[in-house]
Amino acid sequence: MRKSIATVSLSGRLIEKLEAIAAAGFDGVEIFENDLLFHDGPVRDVRRYAADLGLTIDLFQPFRDFEGVSDEQHKRNLVRAERKFDLMGELGAPLMLVCSNVGTDVADDDGRAAAQLFELAERAARHQLKIGYEALSWGTRVRTFDHAWRIVETVNHPHIGLILDSFHTLALPDDWSSLRNLPGQRIFFVQLADAPRLGMTPLTLSRHFRSFPGQGDLDVPGFLQAVLATGYSGTISLEIFSDETRSAPPRLTAEDAFRSLRFLEEQARKQPVRQENASEARRRRVELFDPPPPPVISGVRFVEFAVDQRSERPFAALLEQLGFRHLGRHRSKEVSLFGQGDIRIVVNREPDSFAASYFLVHGPSVCALALETDDALAALGRAEAYGAARFDGRVGPNELAIPAIRSDAGSVIYFTDREIAADFETDFEIDPDAAALPALLTRIDHIAQALPDGQLDPSVLFYRAVLGLEPEAPVVLADPYGLVRSKAVSNPERTLRMPLNISESRNTVTARSVSNYGGAGVHHIALATNDIFAAATSLKARGAVILPIPVNYYDDIQARFGLDDDRLAMLRDANILYDRVGDGEFLHFYTMPFEDRFYFEIVQRIGGYDSYGAPNAPVRMAALAAGRMSARDLAEL
Ligand SMILES: O=C(O)c1ccc(O)c(O)c1
Numbered sequence: 001m002r003k004s005i006a007t008v009s010l011s012g013r014l015i016e017k018l019e020a021i022a023a024a025g026f027d028g029v030e031i032f033e034n035d036l037l038f039h040d041g042p043v044r045d046v047r048r049y050a051a052d053l054g055l056t057i058d059l060f061q062p063f064r065d066f067e068g069v070s071d072e073q074h075k076r077n078l079v080r081a082e083r084k085f086d087l088m089g090e091l092g093a094p095l096m097l098v099c100s101n102v103g104t105d106v107a108d109d110d111g112r113a114a115a116q117l118f119e120l121a122e123r124a125a126r127h128q129l130k131i132g133y134e135a136l137s138w139g140t141r142v143r144t145f146d147h148a149w150r151i152v153e154t155v156n157h158p159h160i161g162l163i164l165d166s167f168h169t170l171a172l173p174d175d176w177s178s179l180r181n182l183p184g185q186r187i188f189f190v191q192l193a194d195a196p197r198l199g200m201t202p203l204t205l206s207r208h209f210r211s212f213p214g215q216g217d218l219d220v221p222g223f224l225q226a227v228l229a230t231g232y233s234g235t236i237s238l239e240i241f242s243d244e245t246r247s248a249p250p251r252l253t254a255e256d257a258f259r260s261l262r263f264l265e266e267q268a269r270k271q272p273v274r275q276e277n278a279s280e281a282r283r284r285r286v287e288l289f290d291p292p293p294p295p296v297i298s299g300v301r302f303v304e305f306a307v308d309q310r311s312e313r314p315f316a317a318l319l320e321q322l323g324f325r326h327l328g329r330h331r332s333k334e335v336s337l338f339g340q341g342d343i344r345i346v347v348n349r350e351p352d353s354f355a356a357s358y359f360l361v362h363g364p365s366v367c368a369l370a371l372e373t374d375d376a377l378a379a380l381g382r383a384e385a386y387g388a389a390r391f392d393g394r395v396g397p398n399e400l401a402i403p404a405i406r407s408d409a410g411s412v413i414y415f416t417d418r419e420i421a422a423d424f425e426t427d428f429e430i431d432p433d434a435a436a437l438p439a440l441l442t443r444i445d446h447i448a449q450a451l452p453d454g455q456l457d458p459s460v461l462f463y464r465a466v467l468g469l470e471p472e473a474p475v476v477l478a479d480p481y482g483l484v485r486s487k488a489v490s491n492p493e494r495t496l497r498m499p500l501n502i503s504e505s506r507n508t509v510t511a512r513s514v515s516n517y518g519g520a521g522v523h524h525i526a527l528a529t530n531d532i533f534a535a536a537t538s539l540k541a542r543g544a545v546i547l548p549i550p551v552n553y554y555d556d557i558q559a560r561f562g563l564d565d566d567r568l569a570m571l572r573d574a575n576i577l578y579d580r581v582g583d584g585e586f587l588h589f590y591t592m593p594f595e596d597r598f599y600f601e602i603v604q605r606i607g608g609y610d611s612y613g614a615p616n617a618p619v620r621m622a623a624l625a626a627g628r629m630s631a632r633d634l635a636e637l
């Protein structure tokens, strides 16, 4: 379908917004009046500039508080409308959005509203313009699409039609199932937005917390499906009012927005079609985005760290404390492979490589992840269809070229192929004895990332669209220095789990990780074991430094979970944290951060435990903060 976006959805000046919108791939824009008022230059220039960028101007909005007023006010409104029609003529906008009246003086009389809108439609017709009438969910009288439709039907003028907005329909608790019975040719425009369910009034939610489809809790795919069932085949347009996008870079927002519409189309395409509606099924096939299916991900094949000559040695020492063995060296590059169980860690200090440039910006850090998939090329195709940039690393003679993309945060995601025998390990001279040794740590349980404020929703959408991951329930964690918001994305088999964390305050562990890194990045990797007590003993014996947990914590969990004294003592002595949900248990401990950047977590899941120990996050973050303090105190001595 044709795709458009309202200029209010992006930050910046009008020209900047248009450039970002065009660059992201949109076909058109809705121009918000304020953007025009603040534009310093002739309106005709905006029209020409949009045309040069290949964008149509689809709509001008909003025209407020028009219908159901006194005769006197109506006359003034018509004068006001004529001024806007002239402006629309210069702008080349064919359609004006009139939103339902929110004033205090609105007649309880649909006939009056219809008569006044008829006159507006007549005036619009003289200018070869059209009017679209939209119900705001907080309108004084008209709040629903069906009420707006009854009025439009009464007006019965070819120059007035209905504008639908998913937000207004879905934010109200009302049944909206009759939407699919509207006549599609009388729908002049369709606006789409999502929102989280925050228990606010629709007005507050709408003005501050709208999000792109797929980023909130509303059934926008079901809404689009109903719209298609009407026979509507016009433009779909995003209209977001959001405190976050108002301050985010417009180019990133526009890319995120465009991805959300494609993802929405894919989801709407997958919804079941009612049997009687063969034409809807056909239209879906033609109109809706159809990327390759998401990959089946069997796990993390390897994690790649960027290091330099100095940090390589202490990092390798940390890996050895965790029980990793050096498995081999790369055939042509300054790259080493470490492993135990199914875990593979690549340590890269090759000069002039992607890892080297990543290191320059981020220091020692995770620069790439490799995901094992059922079909690596299909995974790459899907990622590219969703606008991810392909990554081509340097490949030596007889070495494997692994399909890869840049993640939204700038690191690399490789796709390895479970079915293809040629594996990345063939690029290494492997020591078979080291690879065969028994392991205490078996696989990667989860990879947690810290993101800059404002990046949570876009990042969740990236992983949903590109990798087919699904978001888990959001949690808010209390760090001693501020709140951290977290949402994990994972695959249905839970062989890939990625908690994504953001912090609005500057001093939390999450925010410090972002600032120390110079941007988004992995702040911890959780490794699974089948025997956490043996793992704790063995790590300690190898010299690993474990994050100390205050003893008060253990009094609390004994009270909460009724643990027996022996088990409690074992947990306490090993600084192991504990959580339980139903029959499922979660035991976990942490290493001290490596150069204040990232750390490892060792976890054991028992009996189908499916989360991340969120109740223990505050004690972990407090312990990390305390560790930072004592390091500083020591330095100051
Ligand atoms: O918040 C508003 O006033 C407003 C204006 C125009 C719209 O299309 C809308 O959905 C909301």
Ligand SMILES: [Mg+2]
Pocket: 134, 165, 191, 239
């Ligand atoms: Mg709207």
